[in-house]
Amino acid sequence: MLSDLHETTTGTFTGLDPEDGTRRQSDRRLAGADRLPRFSSQPPLEWWHLQPELASGPVRLRELRLSDAPSLTETLGCPKVAEYLSPAPASVAEIEEFIAWTHFAHKAGRYICFGVIPPGSDAAVGVFQLWPIEPSFRTAEWGFAIAHRFWGTGLFEAGARLVTAFAFGTLGVLRLEARAAVDNVRGNAALEKLGAVPEGVLRKCFLANGEYRDHMMWSILAEDWRAAHGDVAGQVTGQVV
Numbered sequence: 001m002l003s004d005l006h007e008t009t010t011g012t013f014t015g016l017d018p019e020d021g022t023r024r025q026s027d028r029r030l031a032g033a034d035r036l037p038r039f040s041s042q043p044p045l046e047w048w049h050l051q052p053e054l055a056s057g058p059v060r061l062r063e064l065r066l067s068d069a070p071s072l073t074e075t076l077g078c079p080k081v082a083e084y085l086s087p088a089p090a091s092v093a094e095i096e097e098f099i100a101w102t103h104f105a106h107k108a109g110r111y112i113c114f115g116v117i118p119p120g121s122d123a124a125v126g127v128f129q130l131w132p133i134e135p136s137f138r139t140a141e142w143g144f145a146i147a148h149r150f151w152g153t154g155l156f157e158a159g160a161r162l163v164t165a166f167a168f169g170t171l172g173v174l175r176l177e178a179r180a181a182v183d184n185v186r187g188n189a190a191l192e193k194l195g196a197v198p199e200g201v202l203r204k205c206f207l208a209n210g211e212y213r214d215h216m217m218w219s220i221l222a223e224d225w226r227a228a229h230g231d232v233a234g235q236v237t238g239q240v241v
């Protein structure tokens with residue numbers, strides 16, 4: 001999944017310079033962004049200038065730092081985590097390279113990656129990734145992985161609720177897609193628990209561990225999410241740094 005994103009997000013999107021993948025617009029910050037006390041339901045049109053930090057109680061999501069490389073190497077190198085994913089960068093050096101790439105892709109408006117910071121720690125033990133299916137981000141896809149020792153602890157659910165609130169409330173996503181291998185019982189159950197709707201099986205769509213696997217397509221629509229959770233404004237606190 002992680003390495004696939006290099007391919008998924010290297011298409012030529014409206015507003016992206018096809019030569020170097022950067023925005024054609026000037027590199028000015030979102031006007032007044034540093035005065036925003038929290039994210040609101042008004043989507044900022046230049047979100048790629050922001051480095052959002054989201055919090056829910058003691059759970060924090062923030063941009064990855066190079067110092068997260070050792071903990072993420074451990075997370076993604078665990079066979080239980082890797083079982084249904086395409087091969088992730090394997091060494092600390094490769095993860096550092098991946099982290100640098102996430103910063104580049106974020107600034108280019110192609111991709112957002114949140115590191116998951118558990119209570120009492122400052123190192124990322126997992127990731128939530130979000131990327132556009134449509135250039136506008138109205139349709140987007142997400143993927144996630146959490147260190148095995150945190151499975152079933154509620155860390156995933158707390159993080160997922162922050163990311164969905166951010167996607168629908170801040171980015172203006174209307175349809176959020178996720179794919180999970182059909183035999184990934186835990187991944188599929190986690191999505192169902194969040195209110196995602198299964199839409200069908202994508203046959204042999206994804207190469208993992210040398211084998212093309214069937215994936216379940218899940219979606220959450222902004223309108224359904226709002227009906228279940230109310231307006232997202234005020235549900236996500238974060239700072240623009």
Ligand SMILES: CC(C)(COP(=O)(O)OP(=O)(O)OC[C@H]1O[C@@H](n2cnc3c(N)ncnc32)[C@H](O)[C@@H]1OP(=O)(O)O)[C@@H](O)C(=O)NCCC(=O)NCCS
Pocket residue numbers: 001080081082084085142143144145146147150151152153154155156157179180181184185186187189190193
């Ligand atoms: C997907 C992932 C982030 C979910 O985090 P998690 O902490 O395991 O998720 P949760 O515990 O909140 O939810 C998993 C659900 O699956 C259920 N579950 C687990 N094993 C199950 C089984 N054999 N049969 C039925 N349900 C099962 C759990 O009971 C739980 O539901 P509950 O909270 O209602 O009891 C984590 O498992 C992970 O990192 N997996 C590896 C990466 C991955 O597969 N990513 C998804 C593809 S993008």
